[in-house]
Amino acid sequence: MNKKFVNKMINLAYNSKMEHAKILVVGAGGIGCELLKTLVMVGIDNITVIDIDTIDKSNLNRQFLFRPEHVGRPKAEVAVSTLKELRPSLNVTGIQANITNYGNDFFQNFAIVLNALDNLEARRYVNRLCVSTKIPMIDAGTQGKLGQVTVHVPHITACYECEPKPTPKTYPVCTIRSTPSKPIHCIVWAKYLYEALFGLRDPDNILSDLQKKAEGFSDLGKELFNLLFKEELPEEAKKIEISIENIVGSQINEDKIGSLQEYAAGFIYAVENLKSREPKPFDKDDQLAIQFVGAASNLRAANFKIEQLNLFKTKEIAGNIIPAVATTNAMAAGLQVIEALKILRNKNEPKNVWISEHASDSKIIVSGNMPPPMPKCYTCSVGSVKVKLNFNTFTLGDLVSKILKNELSMQNPTLNLENGSILYESGEGLDEEDEERYAKNYKMTLNELKLADGVRVSCDNFSTDFTIKLIISHDENQELYEIVGEIVENEENHKENGENQNELKRKSDNSDERECKKLKIVEDIEN
Numbered sequence: 001m002n003k004k005f006v007n008k009m010i011n012l013a014y015n016s017k018m019e020h021a022k023i024l025v026v027g028a029g030g031i032g033c034e035l036l037k038t039l040v041m042v043g044i045d046n047i048t049v050i051d052i053d054t055i056d057k058s059n060l061n062r063q064f065l066f067r068p069e070h071v072g073r074p075k076a077e078v079a080v081s082t083l084k085e086l087r088p089s090l091n092v093t094g095i096q097a098n099i100t101n102y103g104n105d106f107f108q109n110f111a112i113v114l115n116a117l118d119n120l121e122a123r124r125y126v127n128r129l130c131v132s133t134k135i136p137m138i139d140a141g142t143q144g145k146l147g148q149v150t151v152h153v154p155h156i157t158a159c160y161e162c163e164p165k166p167t168p169k170t171y172p173v174c175t176i177r178s179t180p181s182k183p184i185h186c187i188v189w190a191k192y193l194y195e196a197l198f199g200l201r202d203p204d205n206i207l208s209d210l211q212k213k214a215e216g217f218s219d220l221g222k223e224l225f226n227l228l229f230k231e232e233l234p235e236e237a238k239k240i241e242i243s244i245e246n247i248v249g250s251q252i253n254e255d256k257i258g259s260l261q262e263y264a265a266g267f268i269y270a271v272e273n274l275k276s277r278e279p280k281p282f283d284k285d286d287q288l289a290i291q292f293v294g295a296a297s298n299l300r301a302a303n304f305k306i307e308q309l310n311l312f313k314t315k316e317i318a319g320n321i322i323p324a325v326a327t328t329n330a331m332a333a334g335l336q337v338i339e340a341l342k343i344l345r346n347k348n349e350p351k352n353v354w355i356s357e358h359a360s361d362s363k364i365i366v367s368g369n370m371p372p373p374m375p376k377c378y379t380c381s382v383g384s385v386k387v388k389l390n391f392n393t394f395t396l397g398d399l400v401s402k403i404l405k406n407e408l409s410m411q412n413p414t415l416n417l418e419n420g421s422i423l424y425e426s427g428e429g430l431d432e433e434d435e436e437r438y439a440k441n442y443k444m445t446l447n448e449l450k451l452a453d454g455v456r457v458s459c460d461n462f463s464t465d466f467t468i469k470l471i472i473s474h475d476e477n478q479e480l481y482e483i484v485g486e487i488v489e490n491e492e493n494h495k496e497n498g499e500n501q502n503e504l505k506r507k508s509d510n511s512d513e514r515e516c517k518k519l520k521i522v523e524d525i526e527n
């Protein structure tokens with residue numbers, strides 16, 4: 001037992017007796033169901049669980065708080081009613097909502113927060129709220145037979161964001177559009193095509209030009225087929241030599257690799273059905289969307305002499321699924337509860353724990369000490385972040401969307417200059433005049449806003465009580481931006497030339513493939 005740690009913990013105001021401590025569980029999926037059950041089994045009786053989703057048939061094999069008759073109902077609500085059947089005296093509340101709609105007022109009610117989430121964005125959000133309300137958070141994630149449980153005690157141990165997470169894989173737009181060489185390139189292309197035609201129809205979609213063309217087609221399936229796989233192809237691609245005239249649409253097989261005829265029929269079938277339905281974002285469990293992506297990606301693979309994949313495999317890649325293993329979820333949730341009890345009882349030092357597939361020293365569960373907070377962390381340290389960008393081309397809107405929202409995960413930032421004037425604010429309750437002024441600022445470049453090289457902008461995220469100071473310098477050669485990532489607590493120590501600043505250095509993509517922007521394909525590995 002580490003005395004120092006325990007003493008520090010005592011200084012934090014943890015609530016009342018362990019059994020009655022209020023616990024927040026975020027997510028009631030594979031890990032969440034196990035977690036809720038185990039919490040109740042060890043005697044915890046005051047739980048709030050929040051989950052955004054409803055129960056899908058495919059959840060039933062491992063999310064055992066749910067039964068076939070619950071399909072379509074909110075996970076949080078059903079989880080609570082099943083737990084109450086187990087022990088009617090429980091004080092459990094289920095909320096169907098996105099956790100990102102809840103702020104400090106909500107979080108500060110809890111003694112501890114347990115994450116059972118499946119995405120980075122929500123995890124980061126919860127982390128920020130826990131840091132700002134100083135509430136310990138325990139995160140759990142599994143991937144097949146691998147799992148990990150990490151404990152984050154604000155300002156005492158590393159927060160969830162102290163270690164930069166692997167950035168999503170990126171593919172150059174030009175590879176996807178004209179020079180695919182792997183099945184994944186074709187699948188990514190087909191997913192964009194789906195979104196452009198039948199999904200989000202985002203004007204920034206790399207295939208949005210095809211959306212416009214398709215609007216003029218009278219026989220969408222056949223004309224699209226001819227355009228995509230026979231006519232408008234780059235030099236190096238082979239044209240598909242089958243006539244579409246007599247092909248009748250039909251579904252493609254899940255397990256077998258089909259012939260080109262079969263894929264053509266699958267393509268026609270999917271297009272005919274999708275065109276008459278309301279636009280809907282891509283979802284791996286959407287049978288029609290998968291038929292479309294499976295057929296289109298294999299036809300494109302044929303164009304470029306790339307290996308074909310069966311629908312099952314395509315679905316796995318398109319939905320980026322690693323099959324969930326119920327036992328790993330149960331182990332991770334169990335370990336999460338053990339670590340939570342250590343914190344609530346305030347006796348033993350919690351640990352980070354990993355579940356591995358192969359035993360080392362005959363152990364498949366290995367634990368390690370929690371690392372200390374990183375002085376350069378965006379989230380849990382106080383300081384400034386240096387950014388380089390071109391003042392002549394970069395707009396305030398770029399700063400808000402690309403840097404503050406995308407890179408630093410702020411939801412609704414307010415930007416203040418050191419002289420106290422507000423550059424930008426968003427959200428409800430603004431008067432008309434301000435709203436107009438901010439909308440105007442949003443479109444202006446930093447130069448047009450008359451910001452000086454080296455300007456300091458304080459960025460506050462209203463809902464999370466999270467502030468970052470940006471020090472922005474002008475760099476004529478930047479095509480996008482570069483976050484130097486230096487958190488400067490003491491100005492004098494800061495080295496202007498950028499050497500030794502590699503730790504959090506994330507370069508914008510202007511080095512290798514200047515002519516083509518890269519796509520971020522989120523292959524979120526955490527479950």
Ligand SMILES: Nc1ncnc2c1ncn2[C@@H]1O[C@H](COP(=O)(O)OP(=O)(O)OP(=O)(O)O)[C@@H](O)[C@H]1O
Nearest residue numbers: 027028029030051052053097098099117118122527
């Ligand atoms: N922002 C969020 N707010 C609330 N709940 C969330 C949020 N993001 C994810 N979740 C929930 O976290 C849970 C994660 O569980 P899990 O990984 O088992 O996902 P699933 O969707 O149930 O299963 P699968 O993705 O394997 O089909 C899901 O129930 C999901 O609805």
Ligand SMILES: [Zn+2]
Nearest residue numbers: 159162377380
């Ligand atoms: Zn941190």
